Amino acid sequence: MSRLFITGTGTDVGKTLVMTALCWQLRQQGKKITAIKPVVSGFDPQDPGSDAALILRSCGLAATPALMQAIAPWQFHAPLAPSMAAAREGKTIVLEDVAKFCTEHTGLKSDVVLAEGAGGVMSPLNDRHTMLDWMEALAWPVALVAGSYLGAISHALTAVEALRARKLAVRALILSASDKNSVPLEDTAEALKKLIPSDIPVITLPRVQQKEELWKHLPPIGWILHE
Numbered sequence: 001m002s003r004l005f006i007t008g009t010g011t012d013v014g015k016t017l018v019m020t021a022l023c024w025q026l027r028q029q030g031k032k033i034t035a036i037k038p039v040v041s042g043f044d045p046q047d048p049g050s051d052a053a054l055i056l057r058s059c060g061l062a063a064t065p066a067l068m069q070a071i072a073p074w075q076f077h078a079p080l081a082p083s084m085a086a087a088r089e090g091k092t093i094v095l096e097d098v099a100k101f102c103t104e105h106t107g108l109k110s111d112v113v114l115a116e117g118a119g120g121v122m123s124p125l126n127d128r129h130t131m132l133d134w135m136e137a138l139a140w141p142v143a144l145v146a147g148s149y150l151g152a153i154s155h156a157l158t159a160v161e162a163l164r165a166r167k168l169a170v171r172a173l174i175l176s177a178s179d180k181n182s183v184p185l186e187d188t189a190e191a192l193k194k195l196i197p198s199d200i201p202v203i204t205l206p207r208v209q210q211k212e213e214l215w216k217h218l219p220p221i222g223w224i225l226h227e
Contacts, residue, residue, distance in 0.1 A: 002112045002225045004171065005135055007163075008145040009155040010120040014176025014205065015145045016051045019116045020058035020215035021205075025222040026112055027060065034110040035059055036071045038098050039118045039125070041086075042079030043072070051116070058215045073101065083124040095129040099137040112225060115140070121159045132162055141169040143224060147178040148188045153195075160196050170200050172224040177207045 004022070008015040016037075023035050035055050043050060045065055052072040053063035061067055069075070074093055076085035086093050102115050117123075117131045121144075124130055135142060142163055146156040156173060163170050173196060177185045189202050196202070201224070208217045 001106060001110065003106060003115075003138075003140045004112070004143055004225055005115050005117065005138060005140045006143045006145065007117045007121050007131060007135065007159075008119070009147070009152065009159045011123075013120075013145050013147040013178075014174070015116055016054055017176055017205070017214060017218070018143060018145050018174055018221065019051075019114060020054050021218045021221055022112075022114055022225075023055065023058040024215040025218075025220060026225075029222065031111040032109065033059055033112050033114065034105050034108050035114045035116075036102065036105055037116040037118075038072060038101050039074040039082050039093060040072045041076040041082050041084075041118060043075045043077060045075075054215075055116070057213070074098065081124050082118050083126050086126070093126050095125060095133060095137060098125070098134055102138055102140075120155075121162050132166060135163070135168055136166045139168070141171045143172050143174060144170055145174045145176055147181070148175055148183050148185045149178040149181045150183050152178070152183070152188060153191055156192055157195055160200065164197075172201045172203050172221070174203045174205060174221065176205045179207065 006015050006019050023033050026033050052068040056063045056067055078085040078088045106113050121132050122130045146152050175189055185204050189204050193202050
């Protein structure tokens with residue numbers, strides 16, 4: 001079984017786009033996929049474009065409330081960092097519970113288990129732990145998603161350093177083209193290739209014009225699970 005944790009340099013950089021593309025592409029290869037996004041903030045159960053809904057659809061499943069609860073049990077309404085969104089509802093996210101939820105899914109009869117984090121590498125999970133602590137607890141290989149906006153290079157390099165400091169294997173740095181950005185995607189990629197360790201491939205994902213099922217229209221990225 002292959003396992004992969006998808007994280008990002010921050011929010012809205014394309015984590016769910018990468019997640020759904022992997023789900024779709026691996027399914028086309030005949031793989032059985034388990035895809036989870038345990039913690040979500042800014043969640044609206046009626047929104048067909050929510051992260052949980054998109055992940056389910058890319059897996060060929062209906063985005064029902066029961067299935068969204070099954071793959072994303074820590075759901076919070078406020079569009080804030082998970083620790084803050086949970087506090088708004090009088091709740092606390094327990095690192096050990098989230099990590100256990102992920103590891104329990106590796107016992108299912110799947111070829112690949114994918115987990116998507118919330119926010120960036122250092123987004124707070126609770127008052128003591130960050131996403132990085134969650135990833136360290138799992139010790140799964142990581143795909144890091146970044147944008148191509150001005151400043152993305154610094155954010156990506158900082159995130160790579162943080163991940164490697166915790167001995168986490170970074171399978172790929174995936175650059176998803178930022179919206180309305182003046183920095184060319186390929187220029188950002190070339191700059192990063194010169195600065196990050198040579199064993200981390202840099203992948204570029206251009207923006208696509210389709211408004212529905214974007215995951216069907218991206219270049220192949222499923223190969224990163226076999227590196």
